[in-house]
Amino acid sequence: MNELVLLVGNKNSSSWSLRPWLALAKSGLPYRDEVVHFGSAEWERVKKVSPTGKVPSLVHGDVVVWDSLAICEYLAELAPSLWPEDRARRAEARAVCAEMHSGFPNLRRQLGMDISSRKDPGPLGPDVQAEIARVFAIWSGRSRFADEGPFLFGRFSIADAFYAPVVTRFVTYGIEVPGDARRYMDAILELPELRAWSAEAKREVDAGVR
Ligand SMILES: N[C@@H](CCC(=O)N[C@@H](CS)C(=O)NCC(=O)O)C(=O)O
Known part of the structure; x- marks a missing residue:
């Protein structure tokens, strides 16, 4: 299976990032997170990956899922016990x-x-x-x-x-x-x-x- 990569914002303040991150961390699926701080030069990566230019965004092979709820639904297709x-x-x-x-x-x-x-x-x-x-x-x-x-x-x-x-x-x-x-x-x-x-x-x- 392709690696699941979740782009998240600042861990202290990005509540939309925490939601799918916690679901992913609890799912048992192998994953990696990439923290991209708000206002940093690395934010270009988010703009490149996500059509909204926002976090969270999930990258799974060719699939990109933006928006916390859509990401959680995608994860639940891979791990239905979510x-x-x-x-x-x-x-x-x-x-x-x-x-x-x-x-x-x-x-x-x-x-x-x-x-x-x-x-x-x-x-x-x-x-x-x-x-x-x-x-x-x-x-x-x-x-x-x-x-x-x-x-x-x-x-x-x-x-x-x-x-x-x-x-x-x-x-x-x-x-x-x-x-x-x-x-x-x-x-x-x-x-x-x-x-x-x-x-x-x-x-x-x-x-x-x-
Ligand atoms: N409805 C979206 C909200 C995403 C969102 O607003 N993300 C904020 C951080 S929590 C963001 O990326 N802000 C940066 C920007 O607007 O440039 C979701 O549920 O994922």
Whole structure:
């Protein structure tokens, strides 16, 4: 099989990169990532590979897939266990991913991903609070599958990859979370793959990359 190469942006701040990266890292498929820092001379590589000139972009032989959700769907064709096996559960998992992909604009704007920082977000307006409440509602649904694992649909799926950047944002900004949400966050934060990504994010920032 051709090598899977995922072009990603800064590990500290590129939430769209983290999503397919985490799915890929959890898939068991052999892969390599190429980190291209925003504003660097190497960004020409992204412009050459991706029709949108954005990260993430997946290169697999002659195939190029740009956009985080499309990349995750492509990976799931190679590693079907990335989606829940049950059709109804899979549909719901896809819906919460689509919701994240096209929604939560206020949360994204006010609580930008910044993995290695800890900061005060300032007052949260009602629009941000409503989006945070919606995240908690999505996460609370996992209680139905708790006997199968700690993740949104029991075992790890693309849905968890899609919400992982939100987990890091809640840590960065010290967002108060209910106990059940805290347990979900811990399950995500304890993933060795996420720990590895976060360690690289810190190294990036320590090296002065912003
Ligand atoms: N909808 C796209 C969003 C991709 C995106 O906005 N990527 C940002 C980084 S997180 C980017 O490459 N920005 C650089 C630019 O716009 O030049 C996806 O889901 O992959």
